[in-house]
Amino acid sequence: MVSLGVVPFIFVFLLLECSARPLYPLPSKISNTNKQPLQTFRPYNIAHRGSNGELPEETAAAYMRAIEEGTDFIETDILASKDGVLICFHDVTLDDTTDIATHKEFANRKRTYDVQGFNTTGYFTVDFTLKELKSLRVKQRYPFRDQQYNGKYQIITFEEYIAIALDASRVVGIYPEIKNPVFINQQVKWPGGKKFEDIFVETLKKYGYKGSYMSKDWLRQPAFIQSFAPTSLIYVSNLTDLPKIFLIDDVTMPTQDTNQSYWEITSDPYLDFIKDYVVGIGPWKDTVVPVLNNYLQTPTDLVARAHAHNLQVHPYTYRNEDKFLHLNFKQDPYMEFDYWINQIQVDGLFTDFTGSLNKFLEWTHPSRQGDDDDNADADSILHKIAAMLAKYNRKK
Helix, strand or coil: CCCHHHHHHHHHHHHHHHCCCCCCCCCCCCCCCCCECCCCCCCEEEECCCCCCCCCCCCHHHHHHHHHCCCCEEEEEEEECCCCCEEECCCCECCCCECHHHCHHHHHHCEEEEECCEEEEECEHHHCCHHHHHCCCECCCCCCCCCCCCCCCCCEEHHHHHHHHHCCCECCEEEEEECCHHHHHHHCCCHHHCCHHHHHHHHHHHCCCCCCCCCHHHHHCCECEEECCHHHHHHHHCCCCCCEEEEECCCCCCCCCCCCCHHHHCCHHHHHHHCCCCCEEEEEHHHHCCEECCEECCCCCHHHHHHHCCCEECCECECCCCCCCCHHHCCCHHHHHHHHHHHCCCCEEEECCHHHHHHHHHHHCCCCCCCCCHHHHHHHHHHHHHHHHHHHHHHC
């Protein structure tokens, strides 16, 4: 017997599979009035490219599954097509996560470009129109994940992604990344001398996204803007007051556009500088807690220093599979969540498995929305007692 709760989800799958047209009317017509608000009392559950541990990344299905599983924000990467349409896609090339190799009509589109100082060869999004991109189908990035949905879903546009968030039955935030802005600005030209960043912000404004962090406007339609490129973040800070997150890569990687080292951009003087433009940082988790032979080492003081500069910390990426879990966590993703939330004290987590993180947060930081379920109330009390005993035992 099929649960009534999954019927809309199955219906959406069928629509996506059978139609090449946009799934949502643009702009969304559904009002935010009387929706359950965004929770702000516990760390944010950020659905990294949607619930992509279960479904192909950055697809409508992955985002809708993440919303169904309780995410606070759906995260995406924004690139552009040849004809200047903003799309949700992570790689500048289509090779790894689409069926481009099976499309003989595009065999002559393979190119080599300089991307962040490296010669990269493949089928680039910037060499295809939106119509051509819509003819492709997305597949799972990792072979050890569920492959049954390969070939079922399209690449979606930035506007379609926004509509998914706005059409949710509760307030769901968006968390778009200005992806590879240097490369996109080199390859795509918009009319009037506009830049990638201009079109990006114009799209957000078109759908009503505005307001500084925790303002009334922001809480109505929450959004974080993220990028690895500090000059892009500084540029868009003059276009919108939406909160921004500065992404930080591995210690060996320079910033995308200023060629600064990780050590420089996490120094106190730089954090003091960047806090005028951003509300937080999004570091790779292994830069917060170094790893040796797949074991965690002594944590750095990055989170404490960021908090001292009034910056949030949203590390990436938390994944359930053994391949990604450090040995300290004994193949248990809940141990990892507990460590990062309660010991490292981060403010949000990018995860491929939204449902798992939501369960952990509900167990340890129960929802403050009214709950008539006596069992849920009992669980909440038990967790509070356990937390009190844990504090008592640490003092002994």
